[in-house]
Amino acid sequence: MAKFVFGMNLSLDGYADHDAFAPDPVLFWHWTEQVRVPVGSLYGRRICELMRYWDEDRPDCTSAEHDFAEAWRRPPKWVVSRSLASVGPNAALISDGIEATIRGVEGTA
Numbered sequence: 001m002a003k004f005v006f007g008m009n010l011s012l013d014g015y016a017d018h019d020a021f022a023p024d025p026v027l028f029w030h031w032t033e034q035v036r037v038p039v040g041s042l043y044g045r046r047i048c049e050l051m052r053y054w055d056e057d058r059p060d061c062t063s064a065e066h067d068f069a070e071a072w073r074r075p076p077k078w079v080v081s082r083s084l085a086s087v088g089p090n091a092a093l094i095s096d097g098i099e100a101t102i103r104g105v106e107g108t109a
Contacts, residue, residue, distance in 0.1 A: 004042070004102075025064065032068040038075055040105065045081040048091070055088050078105065 022028070035041075043051065054069040061069065077091040080098055087093045094101045 028064055028068065032064070032071055035068065035075075036071045040076040040078065042102065043077060043079045045079070045084055048077070048079040048081065048084065048087055052088050078102070 023031070051072065054072045057069070058065075073090060075090075077087070078094055078101070079087040079091055080094045081087075082095045084093060084095075
């Protein structure tokens, strides 16, 4: 079984707008480095929907945003949801057998 590490990034009001919000360069670099490390990521529906923003290449992205998107796209993702029908590229939807699926995730860390 893989080693799971808990990390959190949240919005106090539950809403994030990638076009209106941007952390300072040091904090953004920190999160880019954080998404480079894991073998994969486990998300719920809301974070999955929020992070789908990074699935597409955007011509107006800065170099730092491009680096983050590339790092975020690389590892596989598992999304736990009973309401989503699809989860996007490099992601697997888990709606039943959640514990067994998570226990079966292999990792190198």
